[in-house]
Amino acid sequence: MMAGGLFSQLSVLGSSLALVFGLFVLWRRSLGAYVSAFAWQSGVVAGVAAMVAHFSGDHALYLVAALVFGIKAIAIPRLLTVMGRRFGGDRESHPYVNTEASVLSAAVLVLVAYSVTRPVVALSQLPTRGAIPLAMGLTFVSLFVVISRKKALTQIIGFLMLENSIALLAVLCTYGIPLIVEIGVFLDALMGFLVMQVFVYRIHETFESLDVEQLRHLKH
Amino acid sequence: MPLFLLLGAPLLAAVIALMRSRYARLTGQVSVWLSLVPIGAAGYLWREVNRGAPVSAAGDLVRADALSVVLISCVSIVAALAAWLGPGWWGREDLRDYQIRRFVIFSNLFTLTMLAAVVSNNVGLMWVAIEATTIVSAVLIPLRLGKSSVEASWKYLLIGSVGIALAFIGTVLAYFDFVQRAGATTQALNWTVLVTAAPHLHPDVMRLAFVFLLVGYGTKAGLAPMHTWLPDAHSEAPAPLSAMMSGVLLAVALYAIMRWKTVVDLALGTPFTNRLLIGLGLFSLVIAAFSLVTQRNYKRMLAYSSIEHTGLTCLGLAFGPLGVFAALLHLVNHSLVKSTMFLLSGRLHERYGTTNLAAVTGLLRTMPWTGALFAAGMLAVIGLPPFGLFISEFALLRAGFATGHRLLAVVMLALLVLVFVSLLTHLNRMLYGAGVEGLRRGEDHAGALVPLALCLAVIVALGLVIPAPFWRLLTMGAAVVTR
Numbered sequence: 008m009m010a011g012g013l014f015s016q017l018s019v020l021g022s023s024l025a026l027v028f029g030l031f032v033l034w035r036r037s038l039g040a041y042v043s044a045f046a047w048q049s050g051v052v053a054g055v056a057a058m059v060a061h062f063s064g065d066h067a068l069y070l071v072a073a074l075v076f077g078i079k080a081i082a083i084p085r086l087l088t089v090m091g092r093r094f095g096g097d098r099e100s101h102p103y104v105n106t107e108a109s110v111l112s113a114a115v116l117v118l119v120a121y122s123v124t125r126p127v128v129a130l131s132q133l134p135t136r137g138a139i140p141l142a143m144g145l146t147f148v149s150l151f152v153v154i155s156r157k158k159a160l161t162q163i164i165g166f167l168m169l170e171n172s173i174a175l176l177a178v179l180c181t182y183g184i185p186l187i188v189e190i191g192v193f194l195d196a197l198m199g200f201l202v203m204q205v206f207v208y209r210i211h212e213t214f215e216s217l218d219v220e221q222l223r224h225l226k227h
Numbered sequence: 228m229p230l231f232l233l234l235g236a237p238l239l240a241a242v243i244a245l246m247r248s249r250y251a252r253l254t255g256q257v258s259v260w261l262s263l264v265p266i267g268a269a270g271y272l273w274r275e276v277n278r279g280a281p282v283s284a285a286g287d288l289v290r291a292d293a294l295s296v297v298l299i300s301c302v303s304i305v306a307a308l309a310a311w312l313g314p315g316w317w318g319r320e321d322l323r324d325y326q327i328r329r330f331v332i333f334s335n336l337f338t339l340t341m342l343a344a345v346v347s348n349n350v351g352l353m354w355v356a357i358e359a360t361t362i363v364s365a366v367l368i369p370l371r372l373g374k375s376s377v378e379a380s381w382k383y384l385l386i387g388s389v390g391i392a393l394a395f396i397g398t399v400l401a402y403f404d405f406v407q408r409a410g411a412t413t414q415a416l417n418w419t420v421l422v423t424a425a426p427h428l429h430p431d432v433m434r435l436a437f438v439f440l441l442v443g444y445g446t447k448a449g450l451a452p453m454h455t456w457l458p459d460a461h462s463e464a465p466a467p468l469s470a471m472m473s474g475v476l477l478a479v480a481l482y483a484i485m486r487w488k489t490v491v492d493l494a495l496g497t498p499f500t501n502r503l504l505i506g507l508g509l510f511s512l513v514i515a516a517f518s519l520v521t522q523r524n525y526k527r528m529l530a531y532s533s534i535e536h537t538g539l540t541c542l543g544l545a546f547g548p549l550g551v552f553a554a555l556l557h558l559v560n561h562s563l564v565k566s567t568m569f570l571l572s573g574r575l576h577e578r579y580g581t582t583n584l585a586a587v588t589g590l591l592r593t594m595p596w597t598g599a600l601f602a603a604g605m606l607a608v609i610g611l612p613p614f615g616l617f618i619s620e621f622a623l624l625r626a627g628f629a630t631g632h633r634l635l636a637v638v639m640l641a642l643l644v645l646v647f648v649s650l651l652t653h654l655n656r657m658l659y660g661a662g663v664e665g666l667r668r669g670e671d672h673a674g675a676l677v678p679l680a681l682c683l684a685v686i687v688a689l690g691l692v693i694p695a696p697f698w699r700l701l702t703m704g705a706a707v708v709t710r
Contacts (some may be wrong), residue, residue: 127400180403
């Protein structure tokens with residue numbers, strides 16, 4: 008019982024941290040801050056996965072934790088930093104939604120997450136169930152980041168955080184999905200990121216800015 | 228074995244193009260020959276499935292039943308058409324070798340991911356494959372770099388990836404539900420296993436899961452209001468890619484929705500999924516019909532018409548067994564005709580140098596064969612007899628009346644009339660008129676048009692009579708969805 012209590016407390020703590028790192032993006036403006044928030048968030052997700060692996064005895068999850076840590080906490084942030092050095096001057100100075108409204112919306116989104124996940128939490132018997140709404144909250148907040156921010160790089164960060172939230176959700180709900188699917192998802196996420204990275208260079212090349220507000224040539 | 232041939236041929240074509248950086252034209256021709264292999268495999272699978280047994284391999288990880296075979300046939304035929312009219316075979320003066328090579332690599336990977344999606348029995352891997360379609364096709368949209376093509380592909384990549392991520396949440400929730408009932412097994416994400424367990428799944432969780440799945444895959448299927456990327460991507464992509472995206476990628480996304488509808492219906496009964504499908508389907512139909520009225524770009528016109536047909540198919544899925552049958556028939560008809568139309572639009576673009584509707588006049592004089600086929604295809608898209616789409620739309624409406632959706636069927640009919648009038652007006656303007664001053668007349672490589680004419684002939688044939696084996700396949704496919 009003692010171990011169960013610790014397990015559930017740690018999972019709630021980890022998921023809250025992941026959500027807080029997601030919220031960082033709403034009030035910070037520089038790419039450097041976003042990248043470190045994302046790197047820390049990935050580290051936390053990897054930590055939660057490793058912790059679940061430890062308590063549940065499902066060793067496949069150690070591999071997932073290692074993948075998340077290696078790719079999302081180290082490799083992708085490095086690539087993002089390289090891009091940041093090149094386009095660092097492009098700050099997210101005027102997002103579509105200002106900081107105050109963003110933080111308020113995020114609060115509402117987390118509440119919504121609590122309400123939609125009610126049947127899931129009610130059905131689950133796992134010690135991690137208390138953290139499920141937090142992971143779903145992070146999903147919604149990441150979606151909000153993608154929609155409300157103007158710079159291509161910020162949108163990529165939002166997308167990567169969305170991927171993190173889903174990985175977290177899978178770990179908390181079911182102690183991970185079958186490994187073959189997990190690896191496929193990883194490959195997709197990595198490929199998706201690399202292609203997006205190529206596109207960032209292309210957008211910069213053709214528009215001489217990373218402001219997606221300029222992407223307005225196509226109308227009905 | 229046929230399943231491996233199906234997936235192996237496009238993979239081989241992509242690998243050959245990847246390794247050979249010279250001889251871009253030659254690898255293009257190899258890719259055309261290899262694109263015939265999946266059609267053969269589809270025929271074999273069709274025969275096997277019609278005998279009554281689904282084909283499976285690799286420990287039930289890949290599996291083809293009647294529903295898969297419908298999609299496999301569409302994908303392999305459209306992929307072969309696109310390869311034939313792509314830059315690989317006939318060559319294009321305005322494309323450099325590295326662009327041709329890139330096209331061959333990624334169009335084959337695109338085919339591979341779509342085929343993998345429809346033969347994967349594991350719904351997790353199906354998701355992986357559908358997500359991969361976004362990545363490989365987004366790379367090809369800006370084959371010629373330009374502001375609008377970069378914009379279109381960024382929108383597509385971002386909205387597509389985010390949307391499909393939501394579908395994964397739905398998958399995880401359904402898996403969660405399954406694990407709660409039956410415990411974790413490696414087979415748990417297999418569709419066949421899910422279907423057996425479905426009656427015991429928890430309704431509230433499945434409801435939540437289906438909403439995520441529908442929004443996620445619906446984004447890829449171009450259902451309104453998640454359709455905003457579609458007209459941009461389909462109009463900016465090179466014509467053969469547009470043909471594949473509009474002709475079959477939308478159908479593959481609908482296929483994923485159908486698979487999940489089956490599972491969720493077994494847990495909840497049909498009313499829940501039907502209501503959602505009717506809502507999104509009708510909204511797509513409305514958005515598409517009104518956007519078609521004011522269209523000024525012929526590729527965007529075709530793209531909006533795809534949204535219209537996706538909406539119709541979606542509505543059909545909600546109209547009971549008869550409706551699902553009609554929806555599958557409509558899906559096949561649409562994938563043949565829309566890919567033909569996009570390939571023809573590529574020829575128009577090449578000659579007129581613009582996608583502006585107003586700039587294309589005197590088409591019948593300028594390019595008599597292309598013009599005639601374009602006109603015939605457009606009449607098919609509108610849904611006039613004797614084309615197959617008339618029959619399938621008629622069957623859809625009939626299924627709507629039969630299941631008691633009278634008012635809805637009347638609204639559908641009114642919207643179809645609106646589409647009819649606006650498309651016919653646009654077509655009229657394009658076909659006749661003096662033509663453009665100084666534009667060369669006559670066809671380049673008229674032989675390239677033969678398969679397209681064949682395709683339209685098939686659509687006419689499907690409008691006159693549905694052959695017995697095809698009827699059987701569709702009936703079995705519909706039975707898979709409404710089991």
